[in-house]
Amino acid sequence: MDSSHQHNYKLNKTEKKFLRKQIKAKHTLLRHEGIETVSYATQNLVVANGGLGNGVSRRQLLPVLEKCGLVEALLMPPNKPYSFARYNTTEESKRAYVTLNGKEIVDDLGQKIILYLNFVEKAQWKEMGPQALPPGLMVIEEIISSEDEKMLLESVDWTEDTDNQNFQKSLKHRRVKHFGYEFHYGSNNVDKDKPLPGGLPDICNSILEKWLKEGYIKHKPDQLTVNQYEPGHGIPAHIDTHSAFEDEIISLSLGSEIVMDFKHPDGVTVPVMLPRRSLLVMTGESRYLWTHGITPRKFDTVQASEAHKSGIITSNLGDLTLNKRGIRTSFTFRKVRQTPCNCSYPLVCDSQRKESPPSFPENxxxxxxxxxxxxxxxxxxxxxxxxxxxxxxxxxxxxxxxxxxxxxxxxxxxxxxxxxxxxxxxxxxxxxxxxxxxxxxxxxxxxxxxxxxxxxxxxxxxxxxxxxxxxxxxxxxxxxxxxxxxxxxxxxxxxxxxxxxxxxxxxxxxxxxxxxxxxxxxxxxxxxxxxxxxxxxxxxxxxxxxxxxxxxxxxxxxxxxxxxxxxxxxxxxxxxxxxxxxxxxxxxxxxxxxxxxxxxxxxxxxxxxxxxxxxxxxxxxxxxxxxxxxxxxxxxxxxxxxxxxxxxxxxxxxxxxxxxxxxx
CATH class of the missing domain: 3.40.50.150 (Vaccinia Virus protein VP39)
Structure with missing residues (x-):
């Protein structure tokens, strides 16, 4: 077989492999997402592999699509591995279909991703209903100055000092330090009879007094947990133990913003953006009934425009992109509870429900x-x-x-x-x-x-x-x-x-x-x-x-x-x-x-x-x-x-x- 024939054979094999993968992408979208593709050209394309859910941001994808014509809309559903592009004309979408199918792009983590495009009659996805913040939840932006942020971050000494009871407890995926009382992760509680010496740091006391005076918080906390999160790390969804702490739980985000997920027992999930230097205040239902956690990942889905800095990540698919996480340090303040909890949520309250027998097996x-x-x-x-x-x-x-x-x-x-x-x-x-x-x-x-x-x-x-x-x-x-x-x-x-x-x-x-x-x-x-x-x-x-x-x-x-x-x-x-x-x-x-x-x-x-x-x-x-x-x-x-x-x-x-x- 001469070299030209060999070249044609390889080309055909590559084309066949690409066609197989494009058909597979089409079937996957239909089976998993109910997105029906069509065999004729339209102004609308679904871009498989080109979505927020597999690490492709708006700033990466849009310039690639715009090389083929005027993009009227780029819709990127949250956590989905696909997006929708609407071109000004069918000719432009046909150009994109021919030019970009099988095109390799590099995501924000440096991984190579191949795009597969198919025509659709209209953009369609499983929409989240309109959402509101969980009842009792509040996010206050720019609660402290950048100077105070710097002082707070510098006040935490992460070098291990075994003579000090406040020394760093190194969890596998985050660094943590306790003040006032130590939080025991085995029992998810504090020992109320063993306060740590020294109380809360002086710098925190003055800031807490200010928040009390301005009405952002109602009680002065006596326990502080400082967590430092590297990009890609998180914390499992949880509810702070009812019997351990009073109603109000507050968390200050320093160093970098984060998306925290709140979930109601009926399955409703509300992603909430916590900007840098913002204060999260949880009371009532949001504190006692909803779980909160941080999904371990290196990018968060966020609003692309500056209009929505904090609060709910909306379902405006024309305004979502990916945001690379930085190192975030949270200061979470709580007031230790001295009496049993008598909240309005007895089914999830450890003080009000009967203790379950010890788990079996025992060894x-x-x-x-x-x-x-x-x-x-x-x-x-x-x-x-x-x-x-x-x-x-x-x-x-x-x-x-x-x-x-x-x-x-x-x-x-x-x-x-x-x-x-x-x-x-x-x-x-x-x-x-x-x-x-x-x-x-x-x-x-x-x-x-x-x-x-x-x-x-x-x-x-x-x-x-x-x-x-x-x-x-x-x-x-x-x-x-x-x-x-x-x-x-x-x-x-x-x-x-x-x-x-x-x-x-x-x-x-x-x-x-x-x-x-x-x-x-x-x-x-x-x-x-x-x-x-x-x-x-x-x-x-x-x-x-x-x-x-x-x-x-x-x-x-x-x-x-x-x-x-x-x-x-x-x-x-x-x-x-x-x-x-x-x-x-x-x-x-x-x-x-x-x-x-x-x-x-x-x-x-x-x-x-x-x-x-x-x-x-x-x-x-x-x-x-x-x-x-x-x-x-x-x-x-x-x-x-x-x-x-x-x-x-x-x-x-x-x-x-x-x-x-x-x-x-």
């Missing part, structure tokens, strides 16, 4: 025994049936694997039936699982897989470019074991390597658990019977299931219902202190046993024996798998205890809390 040995009986043995028994319900890969996990460079070495820790091992043929993937029977299924599919415990993977440290752990870590029965499983993932990674982790979420609701991944799939009655038992652990109606079963690897969209109404309710299992999860309900406990009904005959060569308890109305055996379902922020908090990790992304995906970690 590592008990945890190991619980996992042996209610995880390892169960998966051995149900492996074939479990595998028959595990075919459809989850789109965002596929996206993670397909974005990895060719030739990457990837470990799937807790690989189940190997559903993800063959997704990207350009990766070297290996799987491991505690279940010999599941590993045998992987080997039947000619995948590389072996049996091992996720706490001790027999693979050399630093040898993997990436790891995935899909619905595995929630099977470990103590905080320490869950953190150890995360640390083991990180040990396998080379510096710069990434890990994707999925765990079941406590917050999902049965009635809302209609998966967007499964919408519109039809299924035969025969196939319904085959997968009916796994609807029990899906939180999904059978009619919503995909053609070949369910979605997850070592478990699935979290277990919030069962195919039989009323069967297997929240009773006890012999010798267990744990509740059995009630079918078709939300979770009421974080540590639960989830029923698996072994039905049908998924492997005709190996008849299923009745291996579990037999009920009078249901001849199928029922097994109980142990789960610790994670609250919002809990997975990030566990990751933040690891010393050599940064959290690149954290998100909610169809009943799961998910993080992408990077080894530093």
């Amino acid at each position: 590592d040995k008990e945890a190991s025994q619980l996992e042996q009986e209610h995880v390892h043995q169960v998966y051995e028994e149900i492996a074939r049936h479990f595998s028959s319900t595990r075919h459809s890969p989850w789109p965002l996990i596929v996206e993670f694997l397909e974005a990895l460079p060719s030739g990457s070495i990837v470990a799937d820790i807790g690989c189940g039936n190997g559903k993800y091992l063959g997704i990207n043929k350009e990766l070297y993937m290996m799987g491991c699982d505690r279940s010999q029977n599941l590993v045998d299924i992987c080997r039947e599919k000619h995948f590389q897989a072996f049996v091992c415990d996720a706490l001790a993977v027999p693979v050399r440290s630093g040898s993997c470019d990436a790891c995935i752990s899909i619905a595995v870590i929630h099977h470990f029965a103590t905080v320490e074991r869950r953190v150890a499983a995360l640390q083991e993932l990180v040990r396998l990674l080379r510096p710069g390597g990434k890990a994707l982790v999925y765990v079941w979420a406590m917050e999902q609701e049965y009635k809302k658990q209609k998966s967007k991944y499964l919408r519109g799939n039809r299924i035969s009655q025969e196939k319904k019977e085959e997968i009916n038992s796994d609807a029990s652990v899906q939180g999904l109606h059978v009619e919503q299931m995909p053609d070949m079963g369910t979605q997850d690897s070592v478990s699935s969209v979290p277990s919030i219902n069962d195919s039989q109404e009323g069967g297997c309710d929240s009773r006890k299992v012999t010798n267990s202190k744990l509740p059995v999860h009630t079918n078709r309900t939300t979770f009421h406990s974080q540590d639960v046993l989830v029923p698996w009904h072994l039905r049908g005959n998924p492997n005709k060569d190996k008849p299923v024996e009745p291996l579990g308890p037999v009920g009078s109305h249901d001849p199928s055996p029922v097994f109980h798998r142990y789960y610790h379902v994670f609250r919002e922020g809990e997975l990030e908090a566990a990751c933040q205890t690891l010393s050599n990790v940064s959290i690149l992304q954290s998100y909610y995906d169809q009943g799961n809390w998910c993080v992408i970690l990077q080894k530093i």
Whole structure:
């Protein structure tokens, strides 16, 4: 073959690859976001990969688009990996479609991103409703001068002084110092009988007196926590312990602005911009009922214009961009409460609700025994049936694997039936699982897989470019074991390597658990019977299931219902202190046993024996798998205890809390 023919062959291959990716981008937008593209030219384009959600700012994208013509509008929805561009004429949008499709741009972190453009009739997205600040929340801009800011920042001595009780407590992802009283992160409380010597710094006292006089605050605080955040770090969503502090909690932002997310229990999230030198005042509902936290990331979505410096990030998509975070130091002042809390929110108040019994199990040995009986043995028994319900890969996990460079070495820790091992043929993937029977299924599919415990993977440290752990870590029965499983993932990674982790979420609701991944799939009655038992652990109606079963690897969209109404309710299992999860309900406990009904005959060569308890109305055996379902922020908090990790992304995906970690 001469050189010219070789060149044409390579060009055609490149063009085919590009076309495949453009079609994939189109389908992803339709499936995930409901954005319908059209095959004819219009003035409007959707730009896949060109969005605030994947690190592309307005100032980067707009000049690229404007080279092809007059851009009437550039709409950038918050946290979405796409945007919409409207050109003055169809000719200009056609020019952009031809010129910019497949164009490589560099985002603010220096990563290369390829744009994929498709025509749309109109810009459409899932809008947030009009939002107001949470009741009782106030942001006061320019509360202090830049001179006072400089003095306050210089007053904090971060050098460790072990003779001083105020010495720096170094948390994994931020530096912290306490005055007045030390805040204990283990109990989320203060020891009211042990005030720290010295009280609050003198410079703070004079500023607090001024705020009292001017009416910004009503009580003089006696406790101060100083936090210093590097870009990319944050703090999990939380409510300051009711019994620890009085109503008013105030926080001064110094050094850099930040977006803080406030979330109501019903799921409404309000992102609030806290400018540099501003004061956040939380009272009433915003203090007692709404969680507040800072998402770990290096950029925030903010208003592009100067008109909105503080308060809510509005849904004006023509005025959103990315803002690079700087080093922020917060001074959070509170008044220690000396009496029980009597707020109007008893359901979330530790003073007013009954104390829950100590969590089970109580030690590592008990945890190991619980996992042996209610995880390892169960998966051995149900492996074939479990595998028959595990075919459809989850789109965002596929996206993670397909974005990895060719030739990457990837470990799937807790690989189940190997559903993800063959997704990207350009990766070297290996799987491991505690279940010999599941590993045998992987080997039947000619995948590389072996049996091992996720706490001790027999693979050399630093040898993997990436790891995935899909619905595995929630099977470990103590905080320490869950953190150890995360640390083991990180040990396998080379510096710069990434890990994707999925765990079941406590917050999902049965009635809302209609998966967007499964919408519109039809299924035969025969196939319904085959997968009916796994609807029990899906939180999904059978009619919503995909053609070949369910979605997850070592478990699935979290277990919030069962195919039989009323069967297997929240009773006890012999010798267990744990509740059995009630079918078709939300979770009421974080540590639960989830029923698996072994039905049908998924492997005709190996008849299923009745291996579990037999009920009078249901001849199928029922097994109980142990789960610790994670609250919002809990997975990030566990990751933040690891010393050599940064959290690149954290998100909610169809009943799961998910993080992408990077080894530093």
